[in-house]
Amino acid sequence: MNCDKVVNDVYTFLDGELTGVRRSQIEWHLRKCSPCADSFHFEERLMLLVKRSCSDGDEVPAELFDRLRALIQQETTEGISGE
Template sequence: MSCGKPHETDCSEVLAEVWLFLDQECDQTRRAKLEQHLDECSPCLERYDLEEHLKVLLARKCGGEHAPDALKDRLRASIRKTILEKGGVRVERTEIELRDES
């Protein structure tokens, strides 16, 4: 994905790392670059907002259970690779409903 405007950090890189940014799992230098990009790029900011809402929803519905670190690392790597290979993912509108089956 690219908004067509020049940025120090490419849109696809930002979107590949948005979950690291949300989880505060990147170093301060990288966080500052991602934050700067989000301040400058409204399409990426909209995507960030969607991801942030999804994170809140998942925490509310699935809170308490934690995946092993090795699984989280593999998922992050897979997501990053997929997004970079496909040039980003465009999401117009997504509604997700998680149901508590208990």
């Protein structure tokens, strides 16, 4: 399992569509690799925010994604993530 594969699978993982060995491989990698863990938590928060903002479950506007991404990045840069 290398970083490229982990990053590729992050969305599937977050969708809950990864199962079994694949899932444990990624969890294990995230524990050892902080760059991947960072990007995982970043996407996780992004996805949660998007889900909260679009409760009707329709397509998420790309613009919203961009705005949230910028917001989180800003927050991360300023170090007020609280975790």
